[in-house]
Amino acid sequence: MTAVTLTTDLPPLAARPWWRQWGALRHxxxxxxxxxxxxxxxxxxxxxxxxxxxxxxxxxxxxxxAARPGVxxxxxxxxxxxxxxxxxxxxxxxxxxxxxxxxxRIREGSVVFDLVRPVGFVPQLVAxxxxxxxxxxLIIVIALPVVALAGSLxxxxxAQAAGMxxxxxxxxxGIAGLLSMMLSMVAFWTLEIDxxxxxxxxxxxxxxxxxxxxAVFPGALRTVVEWLPFQATxxxxxxxxxxxxxxxxxxxxxxxxxAWVVILGLAAALMWRRAMRRVVVQxx
Amino acid sequence: MIRVEGLTKEFTRPKRQTGHFAGLRTMVTRExxxxxxxxxxxxxVQSGEMVGYIGPNGAGKSTxxxxxxxxxxxxxxxxxxxxxxxxxDRQRNALQIGVVFGQRTQLWWDLPLKDSLDLIATLYRMxxxxxxxxxxxxxxxxxxxxxxxxxxxxxSLGQRMRGDLAAAMLYQPRILYLDEPTIGLDVVxxxxxxxxxxxxxxxxxxxxxLTTHDIADVERLCSRVILIDHGRVxxxxxxxxxxxxxxxxxxxxxxxxxxxxxxxxxxDADVAAFGAEIVPDDGADPDLVRLRFEGGRTAASDxxxxxxxxxxxADVSIVEPDLEGVVRQIYLRQGLPE
Amino acid sequence: MSVSDAVTTTPALAEAAPLRxxxxxxxxxTRALIKAALRGAAQYRLNFILAxxxxxxxxxxxxxxxxxxxxxxxxxxxxxxxxxxxLYALRVLAHATYLVPLYMLNELDxxxxxxxxxxxxxxxxxxLIQVLTRRFSVNTLGDVLTAIGILTFASSxxxxxxxxxxxxxxxxxxxxxxxxxxxxxxxxxxLSFRFVEVWPARYLVxxxxxxxxSYPLSVFGFVAQWALTWILPVxxxxxxxxxxxxxxxxxxxVSGAIAWxxxxxxxVWFALSYQFWRHELKNYTSTGN
Numbered sequence: 001m002t003a004v005t006l007t008t009d010l011p012p013l014a015a016r017p018w019w020r021q022w023g024a025l026r027h028x029x030x031x032x033x034x035x036x037x038x039x040x041x042x043x044x045x046x047x048x049x050x051x052x053x054x055x056x057x058x059x060x061x062x063x064x065x066a067a068r069p070g071v072x073x074x075x076x077x078x079x080x081x082x083x084x085x086x087x088x089x090x091x092x093x094x095x096x097x098x099x100x101x102x103x104x105r106i107r108e109g110s111v112v113f114d115l116v117r118p119v120g121f122v123p124q125l126v127a128x129x130x131x132x133x134x135x136x137x138l139i140i141v142i143a144l145p146v147v148a149l150a151g152s153l154x155x156x157x158x159a160q161a162a163g164m165x166x167x168x169x170x171x172x173x174g175i176a177g178l179l180s181m182m183l184s185m186v187a188f189w190t191l192e193i194d195x196x197x198x199x200x201x202x203x204x205x206x207x208x209x210x211x212x213x214x215a216v217f218p219g220a221l222r223t224v225v226e227w228l229p230f231q232a233t234x235x236x237x238x239x240x241x242x243x244x245x246x247x248x249x250x251x252x253x254x255x256x257x258x259a260w261v262v263i264l265g266l267a268a269a270l271m272w273r274r275a276m277r278r279v280v281v282q283x284x
Numbered sequence: 285m286i287r288v289e290g291l292t293k294e295f296t297r298p299k300r301q302t303g304h305f306a307g308l309r310t311m312v313t314r315e316x317x318x319x320x321x322x323x324x325x326x327x328x329v330q331s332g333e334m335v336g337y338i339g340p341n342g343a344g345k346s347t348x349x350x351x352x353x354x355x356x357x358x359x360x361x362x363x364x365x366x367x368x369x370x371x372x373d374r375q376r377n378a379l380q381i382g383v384v385f386g387q388r389t390q391l392w393w394d395l396p397l398k399d400s401l402d403l404i405a406t407l408y409r410m411x412x413x414x415x416x417x418x419x420x421x422x423x424x425x426x427x428x429x430x431x432x433x434x435x436x437x438x439x440s441l442g443q444r445m446r447g448d449l450a451a452a453m454l455y456q457p458r459i460l461y462l463d464e465p466t467i468g469l470d471v472v473x474x475x476x477x478x479x480x481x482x483x484x485x486x487x488x489x490x491x492x493x494l495t496t497h498d499i500a501d502v503e504r505l506c507s508r509v510i511l512i513d514h515g516r517v518x519x520x521x522x523x524x525x526x527x528x529x530x531x532x533x534x535x536x537x538x539x540x541x542x543x544x545x546x547x548x549x550x551x552d553a554d555v556a557a558f559g560a561e562i563v564p565d566d567g568a569d570p571d572l573v574r575l576r577f578e579g580g581r582t583a584a585s586d587x588x589x590x591x592x593x594x595x596x597x598a599d600v601s602i603v604e605p606d607l608e609g610v611v612r613q614i615y616l617r618q619g620l621p622e
Numbered sequence: 623m624s625v626s627d628a629v630t631t632t633p634a635l636a637e638a639a640p641l642r643x644x645x646x647x648x649x650x651x652t653r654a655l656i657k658a659a660l661r662g663a664a665q666y667r668l669n670f671i672l673a674x675x676x677x678x679x680x681x682x683x684x685x686x687x688x689x690x691x692x693x694x695x696x697x698x699x700x701x702x703x704x705x706x707x708x709l710y711a712l713r714v715l716a717h718a719t720y721l722v723p724l725y726m727l728n729e730l731d732x733x734x735x736x737x738x739x740x741x742x743x744x745x746x747x748x749x750l751i752q753v754l755t756r757r758f759s760v761n762t763l764g765d766v767l768t769a770i771g772i773l774t775f776a777s778s779x780x781x782x783x784x785x786x787x788x789x790x791x792x793x794x795x796x797x798x799x800x801x802x803x804x805x806x807x808x809x810x811x812x813l814s815f816r817f818v819e820v821w822p823a824r825y826l827v828x829x830x831x832x833x834x835x836s837y838p839l840s841v842f843g844f845v846a847q848w849a850l851t852w853i854l855p856v857x858x859x860x861x862x863x864x865x866x867x868x869x870x871x872x873x874x875x876v877s878g879a880i881a882w883x884x885x886x887x888x889x890v891w892f893a894l895s896y897q898f899w900r901h902e903l904k905n906y907t908s909t910g911n
Contacts, residue, residue, distance in 0.1 A: 045822040049829045056833040056842075063841045064695040071694050196672070202679050211687050218693045295907060355743045357904065378746040379640040390741050394662035394757070406654045407745060409647055 042096075043139055050091040051143075054151040057083045057211060072215060077152065078242045079213070084151030086210040086238040089169070092136040093176045093233070094129060095204075099184040099197050129177050157243035164250050168237040171257035176233045178264040179204070185268075185275050209235030213244075229264060232257045285459065285491045286329035286352065291361035293322040293347055293515075321347040322358070323515035331458070332489040334481075336502035336523075339512040340615045345495045348512070349463055352493070353383055366458055379408065382452030386464030389444050390451055391436040397447050398432045401454060408455035415454070422450040425480055442473035449477060453484050460484070462494045466501055478504055499608040509607075511614065518614065523607050528580065530614070531605035535563065536575045536587060541596035550595065558582070558590040571598070643746050651747055655755035663758040670760045677764020678771075681714050684836050685772060699841040705868050707776035710836045711769070712792070712867075713860035716799025717831075718769040720807070722762045726754050727807045731814040731821060739906070750899065780868070788867065794885045795863030801888025802855050803831065805895040812895075812902040835859050840873045851876065855891065858884045 058080050065076045072079065140147070147153065156162040183200050205211070208230040217225050225231055236253045239245035245253055299315035322344045329335055339345050350356040352363055354370030354377050363370060370377045383390075391400040405415040423429055426446040431439055436447065445465065452460060462481070466474045482505060484490050496502060502509060502523065509526055511519040519526055540550070550573055552562055559582035563574035577587055588600055643651075688710065692703040701709065730753055733739045742749035782788070806827055814820045835856050839847040851857040858881075865871045866881040 041819070041822065045825060048826055052826075052829055052833055056837075059842045059846075060691075060698060060837065063697075063699045064691055067697045067700075068695050199672075199676055199679050202683050206683060206686060212690050216694055217690060221690070350740070353744050355740050356907065373642070374743055375746040375748075376640060376642045378744050379643070381744065383741075383744050385737075385740070388737055388741065392658060392662065394665055395658060399658065399661070403654060403658055407651055407747060409643070409651075409746075 043136065046091055047139060047143055050087050051146060051150045053211075054084050054087050054147070057087070058151050072213070074213070074242070074244050078244065080152040081154050082213065082238050082242045082244070083210070084147065084153055085241050086208075086234045087151075088140060088147065089172065089234050089237060090205045090208065090210045092133060092140070093173075093180070094132040094136075095176070095180045095183070095201055096197060099180060129173065133173065156241050157246075161240060161243055161246065161250075164254065165237055165241045168240050168250075168254050168257060171254060171261060172233045172237045174261045175229055175257065175264060178261070178268050179229065179233075182264070182268050182271055185271050189275075189278070204230050204233075207231065208233050209238070213239070229260045232260050285331040285333075285366060286493070287362070287364040288328070288348075288352070289326050289362045291322055291325040291348065291351065291363060292320070292359050293344075293351060293356065294359045295319045295321055320515050322351070324361070325512065325515070325517050326361075327510055327517065327520055329491060329493065331491055332485065333508060334485055334492040334506045335494065336506035336509045337493055337495045337512065338497075338499070338502060338509065338611065339518075343513045344515040345512060346463060347515075349461055349493070349495055353381060353461055354378070379455075380457055381459045381461060382455070382457040383461045384445075384448050384452045384463065384465050386445075386462075386467040389436065389448055391444065391447050393437050394435055396433045396435055397428065397439065400436060400447065401451060404451045404454050410455050414456075418454050418456070422454065425483065426450055426476065441468050442470065445469060445473065445477065449480060453480075453490070456488060457490070459491045459493070462492065462496070464496055465494070466496060466498050474498070474501075481505060499606075499611055503607050511611070513615070527605050527607060527610055531610040532578050532580055533576045533605060534579045534584065535603040536560065536577065536584065537601045537603065538573045538575060538591060538595075538597060539599040540571045540573060541598040555591075558587050560587055648747060648751075652751055652755065655747075655752070656758075659755050659758040663760055666760060670763065673759075673761040674764035674767055677761060677766075678768045681717065681765055681768045681832075682772070684832060685710055685714075688836070699838045700873065701838050701870065704776065704780035705864070705870060706837070707772065708780050708782065708868060709838065709860050709864040711773040711776040712795060712799065712864050713831075713835045714765070714772055715769040716796050716859050717803060718762070718765040719796055719800035720803040721765050724754060724804050724807055725759045725762050726756055727811040728821075728824065729753075729756075730811045731818070734814045734906075735818065743906075749903070750896075782867070791882070792863070792867065795860075795867075795881065798884030798886070798888035799859035799863070801885065801892045802859055805888070805891035806831075806854075808892070808895040809898050812899040815902045815906045830854075831856060831859070835861075837861075838865075838873070855887055858887050 061079055061083070062076065064071075065079075069076075074082070144153070156165055183197060186196060207225055207228055209225075214222065214225055214231050214235050232253075236245065236257055240250050240253070296316045296318050299317050325344075325348060337345055337348065347356065351358050352365060352370060354374045357371045365377060366380050368377045368380070391397065392403060395403075401419060405419075410418075423432065426449065428443070428446055428450065431443050436444060439447065449465070460481070466477055469477070478501065481492060481494075485492055492505070494501065494506060507522065509519065509521065509523050510517060511526070538550075550562065555562060555575055558577075560575040560577035563576050565572075565574055575587070577584075584602055588597075591597060685707075688698075688703070688706055692698070692706065696702065698706060730739075733753065733756075739749070739753075742752040745752060776782075777784070807824070810820060810824045810827060813823070834842065834846075834850060839850050839857050839861050842850070847857070857876075862874060862876065862881040863884055865874050871877075
């Protein structure tokens with residue numbers, strides 16, 4: 001894989017509370033969107049891979065429904081839309097990019113500045129994620145016809161669903177972002193981060209419901225999947241989009257997403273502190 | 285041994301497009317940019333010669349070496365190495381050459397040095413007794429005994445280069461190509477390498493083609509220098525001839541005995557009579573005079589005698605033209621002086 | 623060029639240029655290089671666990687999906703879980719068989735980019751063999767483990783009887799599949815001599831094989847099935863041989879007997895790929911100054 005160097009031309013942000021750094025953060029987001037452009041080949045490739053996967057899922061699920069219809073409550077047409085949306089969401093997660101970004105900071109040593117201003121680092125990261133997503137959105141819009149052909153697309157079931165979808169999606173990105181961050185922080189403890197990242201992406205996308213809706217998982221496995229945060233990154237927003245999660249159930253799911261954001265946020269902060277301590281002790 | 289005739293190598297690259305969809309258009313465009321790296325180069329190298337192949341960065345040295353070793357295929361021209369056309373018969377050519385690339389090792393990174401040499405011996409089909417003999421000899425000559433068992437990735441640059449040199453000459457190839465072999469080495473390591481190269485040339489009559497930026501290497505080892513720039517041969521001959529032709533001047537530094545009084549200062553007119561001219565300097569030391577004279581026409585001893593007769597000389601020293609200075613001038617001027 | 627020619631064209635030579643290496647010599651040299659690669663890899667034992675996990679995850683992820691959906695649905699395209707397990711096992715086995723010897727093809731673009739490939743052209747051995755024996759990657763063992771695991775599992779739940787005929791047929795099928803995948807990998811890697819960014823193409827092809835190669839191709843519709851049989855011979859990697867083993871040849875679109883041709887198809891493709899490699903090698907321009 002060619003190495004794309006991330007250059008954050010912006011010097012580390014001053015130690016001001018994040019709500020006052022709005023202008024600088026917007027700049028960072030724009031920078032990151034521009035960097036996304038440099039990554040576009042990688043993103044396009046992965047989009048191609050996602051499209052192939054979506055096509056495969058459409059056909060396989062079609063065969064499954066033909067063998068025994070009625071196993072799932074959701075009609076086949078909606079399931080295909082669900083799978084298409086879910087896979088697009090998975091594709092847009094900047095897991096690799098967050099991982100690279102953090103590794104760069106560690107290697108450059110600029111992470112040391114972040115020690116002093118932990119609050120400054122996180123908003124920067126968030127701004128970067130937002131910029132990344134902007135780039136991803138642009139690519140999706142351009143590639144829409146191909147995606148629609150491979151899978152199936154339709155508009156959300158209603159205005160309320162659309163609204164809830166947007167909220168749920170934001171939470172989903174929050175959760176995925178936090179998980180990526182925690183994964184990258186493992187880089188403080190081991191060098192094998194590239195292999196781990198790939199492993200993570202595979203396992204996470206499987207457990208998130210992008211291939212198989214949560215309802216299909218058998219027995220004990222289903223319980224495990226329901227309790228893990230991965231389904232909150234993909235299954236929940238995609239289900240809201242096609243309407244299989246609606247009304248109070250949907251709100252409950254979104255509530256659970258928010259709970260995950262809080263839990264993971266605390267876990268990430270804790271991990272961060274431990275990592276920084278390790279850096280200091282090691283004289284990093 | 286080596287015959288190069290009318291060698292030309294052009295690289296064509298798709299012309300980089302600008303503007304919208306630049307990346308895509310560059311991929312499908314038919315416009316090309318042509319760079320001529322080697323332009324109608326011809327020379328012959330006799331068996332047992334040691335040739336220095338020098339030139340500024342980007343002159344086409346490495347490209348020529350790559351063609352001669354069979355790595356690249358030329359655009360036009362012929363090359364024959366030991367009767368073999370290198371790029372047409374790569375494996376056959378490989379058996380008769382040894383190559384050392386200064387910046388890239390040919391040794392196996394994770395294995396001990398000894399294992400690499402064993403593998404080379406197998407690769408080049410060496411009879412076991414010959415390998416044993418060469419192995420012992422080279423370990424001694426290059427002083428490698430202490431790190432033979434260490435993995436190559438743990439060796440210092442100097443140790444690795446010695447290993448590479450041993451590996452290149454292990455199977456007694458008729459021709460040895462060296463591409464920047466002394467780059468990054470300390471003085472002692474450089475001397476060891478030069479001694480080794482000289483020794484194998486003397487003992488086996490190995491033809492040596494050396495490209496380097498260290499002119500001292502050339503001065504020390506090579507009986508012949510080929511200077512190339514912008515893909516063309518600018519000079520082909522002995523180092524001495526090169527100096528004589530393009531830097532015929534020697535410099536005599538004279539310290540005039542000053543006794544505090546303003547004695548008769550030297551003037552251009554005075555020294556011209558003796559076949560020399562004064563080199564203007566910053567005048568920092570008024571007792572020091574630099575005189576330039578042509579070594580071919582004026583003997584140093586005559587000049588000193590003449591000066592001593594006229595002036596009170598405290599000390600003299602002679603500075604010879606150095607090959608490096610000559611070469612530097614040629615690089616700077618990007619061509620030979622008129 | 624014979625020895626006598628060399629003597630007459632360059633009379634200054636005391637002895638003629640060496641003769642080209644013989645096949646037997648090449649074989650013994652290759653063997654020595656393989657041993658060296660294994661020795662070098664033995665030092666990196668610690669990476670093995672992670673590498674094995676990764677291989678298992680990547681190749682096995684498709685199997686997890688199949689296992690989960692077929693716990694709730696009876697079949698895919700008329701193939702039940704034991705049957706698909708056999709299909710999947712054959713594919714993974716073919717993949718592992720290709721990967722272990724040919725893994726280094728994935729690193730060819732690196733070798734070209736940092737100029738290491740130059741060295742292979744000045745050594746008296748086929749450069750392709752030098753690339754393949756440059757080092758051994760423990761990552762590949764993960765794929766081997768996965769393959770063996772899934773094959774054992776599939777064999778037991780499908781109640782396969784391993785008669786000598788079956789074993790021979792399976793071996794032929796696996797070999798054919800490995801040759802086909804190898805041919806694709808070799809062809810794509812050959813592009814490294816001309817293009818800098820080759821890994822995207824490789825990754826895409828790997829993914830197509832992973833996504834489509836593990837299912838009965840009839841599921842994907844007539845066009846895809848035809849394309850993946852005659853244009854990109856994915857069908858021959860696992861689907862056709864599995865159909866013959868399981869006696870499930872309905873819907874193949876080709877006669878079952880054609881499955882015996884898998885190794886032949888593989889060999890032909892591989893030979894073509896090798897020709898392509900040699901052709902692309904002529905375009906090698908080398909990097910650096």
